[in-house]
Amino acid sequence: MTFNSRLDPETEKKLLKLFDLNVNFRLLYKGSHFNFDIRKLFQICSDQGSFILTVYFGKHIFGGFLKKSLPRSNEQVKDEDAFVFSLYDSDSTATRFSVNEGHHAFHRTYSSISFGDCLKVAASDREFHVNLCSTYDFNWPEWDWEKQLCEEVELHRVQGRSPANLKKGGQPIALTLCDVRDMGDSEETGLSLHDALAVINGHAPEGYKVCQPFCGMPINPSSAGYCLDPGLQDKIHCVVFVLNARSLHSYGESLVKMIKKYRREISDLGEYFLVIAAQFYLHMVTFLHLLQVQEAASLADVPVSFVLPVKNYMSELTVNRDTDILIFSAVRQILHAIDDTFEEERGEKGQEGG
Structure with a gap:
């Protein structure tokens, strides 16, 4: 069965501008389609190359990018190109922040995925929750929520677009x-x-x-x-x-x-x-x-x-x-x-x- 991304064309364009290369997104996983089963996310998306995770709260979109593949096992990944981002409504511009220290750019456990010390998405009882963390060199926009329930979670493969x-x-x-x-x-x-x-x-x-x-x-x-x-x-x-x-x-x-x-x-x-x-x-x-x-x-x-x-x-x-x-x-x-x-x-x- 097919499923469509929640990203509208204008929002997708804003996220594409976060990348230095000409890329496009291929949707691999949509939480609501798979009953927010994180095991299904790991099964479908592991070892599939660079990816971007998008998390939705009304007009807010947060997420992270990893140039390397999502690992199949619980482990930390070193990736100097990893980053997290935030975007609010279609009138704003997507903001990109480098993930702190490449040696723990990404961490997967059996029930969560984290981008450095900045963004953590955890699953329990067929729900996804997100924690946004602030550090000395990284700050989200004003945000009071902690362990907030996600409306939607998507994972897209990042690949070259319409090659020359x-x-x-x-x-x-x-x-x-x-x-x-x-x-x-x-x-x-x-x-x-x-x-x-x-x-x-x-x-x-x-x-x-x-x-x-x-x-x-x-x-x-x-x-x-x-x-x-x-x-x-x-x-x-x-x-x-x-x-x-x-x-x-x-x-x-x-x-x-x-x-x-x-x-x-x-x-x-x-x-x-x-x-x-x-x-x-x-x-x-x-x-x-x-x-x-x-x-x-x-x-x-x-x-x-x-x-x-x-x-x-x-x-x-x-x-x-x-x-x-x-x-x-x-x-x-x-x-x-x-x-x-x-x-x-x-x-x-x-x-x-x-």
Whole structure:
């Protein structure tokens, strides 16, 4: 089931101005939609990249930004780019404050998330409460509330917006699709994780035939054409899994575990993981969008926004707008994900150079 952000366009523009780079927001979690279940927030939003948390009180909006991912376990996160912000009604300007001391920029417990000593959001009995704290170098606007009940809490993924290479007149991306064999219920019955990671990391040469089950040697430096020092053009920058939307309920437990295992490993590499839910009949796409996208997202352990419904092409010989728009939309999302990966790599190199 889909859900919409409480952010109106004008307010979103004000928050976007808090960032030095050109970014946009992708809603991953909305408290009222998930009955203010913080466990669901951790399940959906962990390991999904940079994020912004927004907390609503009437005309007041408070929140925080973390450039790093929300951790899956209870831990503190160091992030010099983290900040908190405040905004009051559509006539004001959003104010940004750096979080005190990067070594405890963010802290997660089983029932709360905190941005330094500035902002803490805690959950109990399907409610979210917020504490706003003042320190010697940080002060909220006049505010008398402590442990105040939140009207709404949202978490958005922060990602690159309309990258220049997708705009009219910009440098085009040379999109290359790499197709590999199916996964099985185990590494012995389908593509092994070792070989999948070798392909993603650019070690497998073009046209390499991945081993069939029980055939012996996995991809390694002694394999013919093995690329020992792959360049940017050799690597995979977005991994896409294609699921059969009509039979998600029949996926076995072992296969589901394999998919989630692959997703975790791919996330650790910093690559993007998207899911395409393929459907045979066009008139079923709307039904899929309402009832099966959430199932596909849960199966692959990814946010709903990472699931891209498309229609299978069987015997089409002519252009069909209703059919083609789905695949074009999916390709555009893939290109955005690739560009986000490049942005992160450039940012990391810039920090190393500094």
